[in-house]
Amino acid sequence: MKILVPVKRVVDYNVTVRVKADGSGVETANVKMSMNPFDEIANEEAIRLKEAGTASEVVAVSIGEAKAQETLRTAMAMGADRAVHVVTDARTDTELQPLAVAKLLRAVVEREQPDLVLMGKQAIDDDSNQTGQMLAALLGWPQATFASKVAVADGGLEVTREIDAGLEKIAVKLPAIVTTDLRLNEPRYASLPNIMKAKKKPIDQLTPDELGVETSPRLTYVRVEEPPKRQGGVRVADIDELLTKLKTEAGVI
């Protein structure tokens, strides 16, 4: 089984972003960037499937500016075998949107012919939660979203999904798209020798033009603003004071 793992370079999850004063977007210059956490989980799962002998090759793919290569090196240091970089200068949090990403990934899938695409359920910058479902639709493949467990069974997959009511289990045929939720695994840290080794692993470069994909945005970001700030309240000394405030001041109990 060959697995393709799309990985996105995003503002690190620990960074509190700043909205630009001109309302054009979020400041990403001189901000710590990392692999989208859900994609790390996807990459980890792919590597585990390879270590278990189920997968034969893990190919990471990232779409973005030159620095997306750092994210691909991280994916390879974790254990991906090689990488594909689709080079674009478009901002990947706003200008390059999920439908265009799904179309680019479809073109990469057609070149690479994986049996499985394992990817994060959501990128923590645009918070769209769309790309995996869209890619599945464009390819006519099944989708198993929000996965917390993936098992190979009967030539397909049995996937446990995190849903609002609890857990759901579905069976999908291969090839398929699986999107990862938080409980699927705990991604490993890359070791120093593996980081060194990853520097020698190959990265193929492609452009949207070479892939024949039109990527212009469907959504215009008219304005990006800071949301209304919640005012911090008061400290109460004890339970009695808390109860009094909740009853008389807030009126919620």
Next chain:
Amino acid sequence: MAEVLVVAEHDNATLDKATLHAVGAGAQLGGVTVLVAGHDAGGVAAAAAAVDGVGKVVHVDDALYENPVAEDLAALVVAMAEGYDVIAGGSSTFGKNLMPRVAALLDVAQISDVVEILGDDTFKRFIYAGNALATVKTVDAKKVMTVRTTAFPPAAESGGAATVETIQAVAPTELARFLGREVSESERPDLASARVVVSGGRGLGSGENFAVVEALADQLGAAVGASRAAVDAGYVPNDYQVGQTGKIVAPELYIAVGISGAIQHLAGMKDSKVIVAINKDEEAPIFQVADYGLVGDLFQLVPQLTDALKQSKAA
């Protein structure tokens, strides 16, 4: 006026509240039709027809839709899409799974988790874990969207008298199959729509210790939630998670117990009307959004609060 199709979420017996919120949002854009695809779900179709503001219900009864997979449901929605300008659903795991598939099949963008409708093509939604609010305008003639349920008041469950039209199922895709579901059974109110939520975090230290949170919740008639840390540690199941990638809640009262308040958690609860935080770390970021903060040992304070509520109820 725009024609709006809302895809109903249900379990073949009851119409989910998320759908009422989606109808409420859809009515801001035009006339609402509700699609009820299910098996022996006539009661749900009747309930949808009674919802205020619904003009028509399209009912499809087929075993294929008893526990539908996104592949089959998306095929059905796409087959009906021609007559509609807007296709909408709640931003639940059901809607998030289905709608992007529908959008891609129609070659249009999806607008995720809409919190405000500014016009027929312009919407507000949060990005970056709620730290930025974007106004987006779509160029697509057909709009596919999910709506944040806490941002739109629900349509009333009665007052409507929609016609119910029955249509046939579309051919099965045979790509995926439903195997089963493990639903967390609880007598408590639904987390997403509860008036009061009590959530626990890493500070609880174990699943057993969550009993103090549950006792307080039961005293208040509240739902129980959790931070990601508490779910990851296995204290409580995944469906308790409140946050950026879990459930978004906006109750009248949110009590955060032993939760430090990472931005990812705040994204899921900061629209609550009143926030109470109980934490032993006075520097915890949760205090920056709390209306009432109490610094101290939760294992003393929370049972005290539960007892005090019990006494004031008895008095």
